[in-house]
Amino acid sequence: MEYITYYYQYLIYFYATLISVVYVILAILGYINISRSKIKYTTREEDKLKNNPEIAPGISVVAPAFNEEVIIIDNVNSLLSLDYPNFEVIIVNDGSTDRTLELLINNFQLREIQFPYIEKLRSKPVRRVFKSNLNKYKRLIIVDKVNGGTKADAMNAGLNVAKYDYFINTDVDCILARDTLTKIILPVLDSKIPVIAVGATMRMVNGCEVNEGEFSSVTPPRSYFPLFQETEYLRSYLVAKLGWSIINCIPNVSGGFGLFRTSTVIKAGGFDPQSHAEDMDMTLRMIANERENERKYRIVQIPDSLCWTEGPPNLKILARQRKRWGRGLLQIFVVHRKFLFNLKYGRTGWIVMPYALIFELLAPIIEFTGFLFLVYLMLTNQVNFSTFWLMLLFVYLIGVTISLITISYDLSVKKVYRSYTDYLWLILFSSLEALFYHPLIVVFSLKGYLEFLFLKEFTWGKMTRQGYSKTSANEIIGTTSPKA
């Protein structure tokens, strides 16, 4: 036992040191990325895209919806108000049992059309395709399909209808910034090597006010869990992903928001309905496909905040979300184990997947066992408390420093919140994250791993929507029955 104690302490020490070093490196790379991005892309480039529609690439915005009657109209209005010359909005109604489709039909004056549907990617059968009678909604297409149980299945149906070379994969609970499409397509244009995917920063919509699909006020969430998640998201996007992006090592373009090259996704077989983490699974299969066919590719992350999503408002929904992420991560390492330490997959195989294995998949296990070990050491009086407090403070301050760096990066990209008090609020909560939020994440992730190992069946994670509009669903709609 003495040897185990001795070596385990060293293991934890080196683990903590290494993760700190990696995060410092990623923070430096992230900073370089933000600086480069600010030099390269300004509103001038965006204006050029908007003023030259004949040369702007077309983009399909695909958003699956399952029982989203509370937010569907706001969201579709928001998507239709995007400021870009060539785009279409495809909403896939995945067999909703509530009034999602009825609301869409009534609010956008939809009619069923004969659509020559080509099944390039497998999905549950498509029942009907709708378009609007009104010219102002001419960009909108609604695909009504049999419920497939997963977002991946619905995305595949949406992609079978999409006509453009690039598509946005988003969720129906997400609100996109009006300049999303101009910002996200610029890195695609500005590369000699084909860019197969682009990610951007996502934030919490919980504190924002949305009026007819557009933000009337942007503030941080006022409830605890989304506020903790705000800093967590910013850290993931502005430090980790921006850092990885510099060396073309992004392993996951978020399922909540990302731009993908349609042909690459189709070649890679589309989204996998069996996956619990369809976004990372899709990204890795695209990478594998490009690598195996010896094609050069780039996956890019941009610093701009383009997508606002509803964060889990309570512990129950947070638990559900994190268990799903836990299941997904473990499944990724089972399904895509070929990547690990495989030279054929370049930096993804040699750097980022081992990193994800050691510092993401194993982290909750190491933290939990570390905690148990600490209890054991305390009970057996083997803790040198003067060193213990020093080390604990050191680790805590490293975490807080990274969060502070993240928030300063966010401010340097764009001052999204009107008041600096909002940023102080973020800083305060990020300093409490390690004490109140992170332990919950560790427990839920471990539960997710266990659920995956015991092979339970899972479908769409049901999210209780609060909505962000002051208008209620009943006020938006007419009351006629759904009719094609």
Next chain:
Amino acid sequence: MKLNTHNYKEILSALSLPEFWEDQLSTNDINTNSIALRMLHGIKDNITGGVISLRTQTENKDIRKFAKSIYLEVDSTDAFKYLEDDFDRDFNALDELRIHSALKKKNQEKPLPPLMQWVNMAQKIEFKIFLIKEIGFFQQIDCAPQLLDLYLQNVDYSIKAQIADTLGLLDYDIAVPVFIESFNYNPQEVKDKIIDALGKLGGEQALSFLESIYYQTYNKETLIKILLNIRLIDHDGSVYSKIENSVSTDFEKIAISYIEKNTSEIFEL
């Protein structure tokens, strides 16, 4: 509202802003250079290509290419000189956007010189394709015979596809028999562009060819493309009706209905 450009220029001159940003452009800081270029681009009227050319040979590719695109827009003596040299060794789609925008502005002042001269000089396939695309956009019909000659040469298929597209836009119907003859010897990328071009060029020969390939096509996306183009050039509707009466699969029936709906607005006009 029209801006008072006289006063605007007076203020720029009184504050020596062009000179200030020219100085900033000569510093060795990339960030400052980038801001200076944007400022000088904004000032535009008071600057010359000579000032911008300071940064057209710089090592940083973003600054260099941005400077070249501004040069193309503002220089009054030799604006097109970078088109002779594939624009830049790091030429990409964002440069296409910048050059296209600059060419549009130049074209508003006075018609552009024939872009074909730079197509012939270009070494990079991507740059050639871009210039051929621009020939179509600016409707430089005089370049059409040379483009057709280039099509007949042993060039990259992506170039052939773009030539087909451009000749369609230029309404150069002399190309129809050439396209028909070469159709089966090309990959799908070129075939798709030929089908679209025939749909723009029209005529009996094009219509009868599209009808013949309709019956030989198995690719569903291509089937829709052919049907759409037949619909666009079949003015009396006889070929389209013939196909409509002969189709047997549900997919084709739906495709026909879809195309009828989508093209009805065009025919109503």
